[in-house]
Amino acid sequence: MTSLTQPQRPQRYDSLSRALHWLMALGFAWIFSSALAHKFFNESAVDNFLWTTHKPVGLLLFIAVLLRVIWALLSRNRRPAPLSLGASLGHLALYLLMLAVPGLGLLRQYGSGRAFEAFGVQVMAATPQASHKWMVDLGGNFHSLLGWTLLVLVVGHIVLTLWHRRTPATDALPRMLG
Ligand code: HEM
């Protein structure tokens, strides 16, 4: 029964949440392609092309996830109710890694003291006198490791979404489609 103080939660995500989800999924497909080409086809033509886009696309994803977190918090009472505790925890882990992975990449970039330009815009100026070894080490130790962990979680997220389509009660895909 629907109470007067607690309106029923919607059946679908709002259009901004859906747009951010699918645009970022495209961005992640791109950036993971660049990482896979860099690891397995190093110095190939595909790697040489895709790798030049890794940092700029990573920066865009970092900005997009900040917006997405703010929107998720602001609209938390207007989103479909979680299907299970497992789904909530899985989505939380995706959010934490979506923040940590590009965050660590940018931290290492800043700590290196080297200039960083993306899409023709200077994002970080060169500060060779003020490099920070701990930032470089933290990024060096965890950026790639957590990046591959995120890829594993994303594959699991997609497989579980398709698996749950078998039963209408657990089919979450319509909630994320337009
Ligand atoms: C969500 C965004 C990002 C994801 C998922 C991601 C993922 C990855 C992965 C999986 C690797 C390992 C590639 C390999 O082993 O060859 C990697 C390497 C690297 N990433 Fe990212 N990355 C992201 C954003 C960024 C950003 C924003 C920067 C810097 C501004 C960055 C800089 C680098 C660098 C320099 C490497 C090479 C590291 C090395 O050779 O040790 N990444 N990234």
Ligand code: HEM
């Ligand atoms: C083909 C690719 C993908 C499919 C089919 C897919 C499917 C879905 C579906 C159906 C939901 C709604 C789940 C529910 O209501 O319980 C969802 C939510 C979510 N997805 Fe995906 N997804 C994909 C890619 C991704 C990627 C690449 C990421 C992040 C790296 C991601 C992160 C999330 C998160 C954090 C949520 C929770 C809702 C939100 O805050 O937006 N998804 N996804």
